[in-house]
Amino acid sequence: MFKTFTATAGLIGLSIFAAPVLADSYKIGLSAEPYPPFYAPDASGNWSGWEIDFIEELCDRLDAKCEIKPVAWEGIIPALKTGKIDMIIGSMSITPERAEQIAFSNKYYSSPTGILARKSTDIEPTPEGLEGAYLGIQSGTNQEQYARKHFADSANLNVYQTLNEELQDLVAGRIDAIVADTLAVQTFINSETGQSCCEYRGEVASDPELMSEGMGVGLRQSDTELRERVNSAIDAMRADSTYEEISAPYFDFDIYGS
Structure with a gap:
C-alpha cells in the first residue's frame, strides 16, 4: 500500500515538473x-x-x-x-x-509619405507646390522630420499631437494640407467627409536619410x-x-x- 501510494505520488510530482513552461x-x-x-x-x-x-x-x-x-x-x-x-x-x-x-x-x-490637401487649393507634394501653404505635421513622426527638412522654407508648419487633430483642422479649413503616412489617412480619404473636402496629391520625394x-x-x-x-x-x-x-x-x- 505504501509503495503504491509512493509511486502514485511520484507520478504526480513528475507530471507537475514535466508540465509545459508557462x-x-x-x-x-x-x-x-x-x-x-x-x-x-x-x-x-x-x-x-x-x-x-x-x-x-x-x-x-x-x-x-x-x-x-x-x-x-x-x-x-x-x-x-x-x-x-x-x-x-x-x-x-x-x-x-x-x-x-x-x-x-x-x-x-x-506605407509611403504623402500630401493630403483641401480641394480648393492647387497644392502639390513639392516645396514649390507648398509655397505659402499652412501644412499640418504630427509631432514625433518621421513626417515631421521630413517636413522640417524639406518644407520649412516654403510652408507654414503647424504641429499637432495627433493625426485626428490634423484632420479636424484640415476639414475646418484652418490648414491647407497635411503630410502624413498614406495608409493612415486612407479611411479618412474614403469617408464622405474626406471625399467632399480633400484630395490626395501624391507621395513626397524620397529621402533615404529620413524615409522609412x-x-x-x-x-x-x-x-x-x-x-x-x-x-x-x-x-x-x-x-x-x-x-x-x-x-x-x-x-x-x-x-x-x-
Whole structure:
C-alpha cells in the first residue's frame, strides 16, 4: 500500500515538473491616441484594428500572453528602454535615427509619405507646390522630420499631437494640407467627409536619410533572441497566408509592399 501510494505520488510530482513552461508575457506599447485603421479603442477601452489583429497573431506564434499598453508617442522609446513596455507595435517607422536607440524587427508593413490637401487649393507634394501653404505635421513622426527638412522654407508648419487633430483642422479649413503616412489617412480619404473636402496629391520625394524602410516591431537592443523569434513569426505569417487573411478586412491591396 505504501509503495503504491509512493509511486502514485511520484507520478504526480513528475507530471507537475514535466508540465509545459508557462508562456512568456509581454507588454506591447502603442500610441495612446487612435490611429485607425491600425488601432483605436472603443468606449470601453478595448482596442481593435489591423495592428491589434497582427499583435494577437504574433503573440500566439510566440506562445506569449500580451497586454496592450497605451503610451504617449513622444515617450514610447524611453518606455521601451526603461522596461515599462517590452515591444513597440504601433506603426513605428524604421529609421536610422531610431535604430541608434532601439532594435527593430524586419518590416511588417510599409506605407509611403504623402500630401493630403483641401480641394480648393492647387497644392502639390513639392516645396514649390507648398509655397505659402499652412501644412499640418504630427509631432514625433518621421513626417515631421521630413517636413522640417524639406518644407520649412516654403510652408507654414503647424504641429499637432495627433493625426485626428490634423484632420479636424484640415476639414475646418484652418490648414491647407497635411503630410502624413498614406495608409493612415486612407479611411479618412474614403469617408464622405474626406471625399467632399480633400484630395490626395501624391507621395513626397524620397529621402533615404529620413524615409522609412517600413514599419517594424521596436525592441530593446539587448533582446536579440526575441527579435529573431519575432522575425520568424512574421516570415511564417507571410508564408502561410495568415498575413493576407488579417489584412483582407482592412485593405484591398498588399500593405507589405515590395
